[in-house]
Amino acid sequence: MPIEQHGFQPVFSITPAMAGGLMRIEAMKQAIEDLPITPRLLANLRETARLFSTHYSTMIEGNLLTQEQVAQVIGEGQHFPGRERDQDEVRGYYAALDELEQLANNPKEVTETAVQNLHALVMGSGKTRVRPTPYRDGQNVIRDSVTGNMVYVPPEASDVPVLMKDLISWINLKDELPVPLKAALVHYQFATVHPYYDGNGRTARLLTTLILHRGGYGLKGLYALEEYYARDLKAYYEALSLGPSHNYYLGRAQADVTAWVAYFIEGMAASFEKVHAQAKRESAAGGRDQSRLLRNLDVKQRKALTLFEDSRAITARDVAVLFGFQQRTASALCQRWVLEGFLVTADAAKKTRRYHLAEEYEKLLGRTSGVDL
Structure with missing residues (x-):
């Protein structure tokens, strides 16, 4: 019909x-x-x-x-x-x-x-x-x-x-x-x-x-x-x-x-x-909403922010565990994030690279930039 x-x-x-x-x-x-x-x-x-x-x-x-x-x-x-x-x-x-x-x-x-x-x-x-x-x-x-x-x-x-x-x-x-x-x-x-x-x-x-x-x-x-x-x-x-x-x-x-x-x-x-x-x-404790800065991040990047709550620096292995990725996939993702300005390589000379947040994203966690080497 x-x-x-x-x-x-x-x-x-x-x-x-x-x-x-x-x-x-x-x-x-x-x-x-x-x-x-x-x-x-x-x-x-x-x-x-x-x-x-x-x-x-x-x-x-x-x-x-x-x-x-x-x-x-x-x-x-x-x-x-x-x-x-x-x-x-x-x-x-x-x-x-x-x-x-x-x-x-x-x-x-x-x-x-x-x-x-x-x-x-x-x-x-x-x-x-x-x-x-x-x-x-x-x-x-x-x-x-x-x-x-x-x-x-x-x-x-x-x-x-x-x-x-x-x-x-x-x-x-x-x-x-x-x-x-x-x-x-x-x-x-x-x-x-x-x-x-x-x-x-x-x-x-x-x-x-x-x-x-x-x-x-x-x-x-x-x-x-x-x-x-x-x-x-x-x-x-x-x-x-x-x-x-x-x-x-x-x-x-x-x-x-x-x-x-x-x-x-x-x-x-x-x-x-x-x-x-x-x-x-x-939100009773207050704090400034920086949702505009958050919107610059994709879904995976926002989730990756949680890795930095207790540590200034992370490894590709941390990313692999968080998302259930293979190590190679996580390493490639970290390298891409460095190019996009989300991460900065903390110690490129070392075999196991560590990464920290770019300065502007450190502010999302209420911190100033820095690396815990």
Whole structure:
């Protein structure tokens, strides 16, 4: 049953509660921007948020790893026998978060290829080099995992390309719609189109976060909306299940999505308020926020900062252990960082080279430059 018209045209109303939620979001956004968060605390809070996002987004899809185990898989390369698929899922999601951060800082328009690449990373078991995933080529019926009852029949595969093209065009449309509302609608529509056989929910949540970050609602990378969804999965799925029928062609496409948008805005406001309370508590000691300097660093460099908390100098072996790399790979990475001005070689004449931070990045840790030879 091919679609008769193109163009994403969401139907919704802004309720008083929704307007109040938008005001709460703006208030928390400003309050968090004004907090004197130290660079070290900022890095720690960001990493915690990334791990939360990874844990809760995969948990929604049935992943059985605990929050602590997710941290061990990502940070320590821990292996849990019998949980290989779960481990691959969290590695994939975490890798996709890395890509999301780069896309968020890219001024160019969002493309279908970028979204397909996010999906490929989600499904890629932690691989950093993947090929964009093509859309599904057949029908995909969603059933209740307990009862087996049909929950949703998405559009036919032949309609997916045009629906995704319309959605991406709408994402890039310059309009007056508040960014949180746009993010909510993108989440809903991606889940509605269901362009893949698997990984749709995770990709929808990543795309939502990407829209927020690009629109100025990154909140320094400190929040994880996925936690709000996971705390009450029934409410999450009910909010997404709108329309008179479970069939896309029998009302889902034209459904009034006000209930979903209201749910999303409340969750975003609650998440922002939680982050504000946590950041305010943990930044009580004060300190100058140098997030602009942090933004010059890539994901691996920010993580490598933790190596310098207890030592002025590190070796390639330290980097290898931190990331689970081979020694040769870690050595090449350190040499690249020297060329980029992130590291300085402390003792080039010695067989085992040591590196210290460039002076400007020493300031991120509240220190002046120096080397502990």
